[in-house]
Amino acid sequence: MSDDHDDSPIAAQVREFEAVLEARGLVDASELDRALEAFTHRATPANGFRVVARAWVDAEFRARLLDDANSTLPEVGLSMGGGLQPQVLHVVENTADVHNVVVCTLCSCYPIALLGPSPTWYKSTAYRSKVVSHPREVLEQFGLTLPDDTEIRVWDANAESRYMVLPRRPSGTDDLTEAELAERVTRNGLIGTAAV
Amino acid sequence: MPRINDVGGLDGFGPIDEELDEPPFHADWEAHVFAMNRALIGRGIYNLDEFRDAVERTMSHESGYYENWFRAIQTLVREKGHV
Incomplete structure (x- = not known):
């Protein structure tokens, strides 16, 4: 891999460690770059945004996605393969009565292929410990206040199972194209710490 | 020392800090650690479960996320006799 000029210890x-691994033939530079x-x-x-937008405009796609996300993702050119080991993706749908939020209490499991790198707060012990015991409070910290009668479901990801939230389509978006709808989705919406 | 990795429901870890427009990596060395781990697992030097176990038994809550990864990688590569 290309060198950097960071002087921190x-x-x-x-x-140094990377150089040792290279010298022993355990890794090579081009492999690391790849x-x-x-x-x-x-x-x-943006991958997750596209999936959500398609689900909003195509009810049959949405039904297939909720039923079996792994086999449905290729329809939009995506896949859960390419990771270090097979992972099952579960897409969980927000409704008028239910709001979903995702965590990994053990470590930092996250559907990277669809959501990109996870934010530091998702990996923090503060989030991981609290969202399971006080989800409503945690969501409020993120600026999301839910009605008292909304059920909050917290999904705990692990090495084999990953979760992505399907947010509710915002009102007043009937005239938007699929691409415009995708722009309305946020990363936190896919984790469940935002409404969309 | 007890392992407290399953932190679900525990109290006392302070506030959740959200960083706006957070980059994938905060420094280049973090990217190197990430890539190194992927390459070593890809080569079968160790597997994902062994990696997670190593993170859990060597981690410090005072260290950053990728610092803990780096410690775990070094530990596994040494334990398996490669360096």
Whole structure:
């Protein structure tokens, strides 16, 4: 991988260790570049936005997506493959009565292929510990206040199962195209810490 | 030392800090750690479960996310006798 000029001790330690791995033939530079390329260029939340927009305009796609996301993603040119091991994606739908939110209490499991790299707060012990016991409070911290009678479902991801929220389509969007609808979706909406 | 990785429902971890427009990596070395781990798992030097186990048993709540990853990677590569 290309060198950087970060003088911090940890940056130096990482450079040294990487050099040792390369010298032992355990990794090679082009392989590292490829791994990073796949992560930063192909995996972005725009993928999730597209899936949501399609589900909003195509009821049959939506039904297939909720039933079996892994087999439905290829319809929009996406897949849950390419990760380090097979993962089942569950798409959970927000409704008038139910709001969904995703966490990984054990570590930081996240559908990177659809949402891109996870934000630091998602990986923080503060979020992971609190969203399961006080979800309503946590959502309020993110600026999302739900009616008292809305049921909140918290989904705990793991190595085999990943979750993505299908937000409710905002009102007043009947005239928007699929591409315009995709622009209305946010990363936090796909995690459940925002309405859309 | 007890392992407290399953933190669901525990109290006392402070506020949730949301960083606006957060980049995928905060420094280049974090990207290197990420790529290194993917390559090593891809080569079968260790698997994802072993990696998570290593993160859990070597992690410090005072360290950053990718610092903990780096510690786990070093630990596994050493334990498996590669360095």
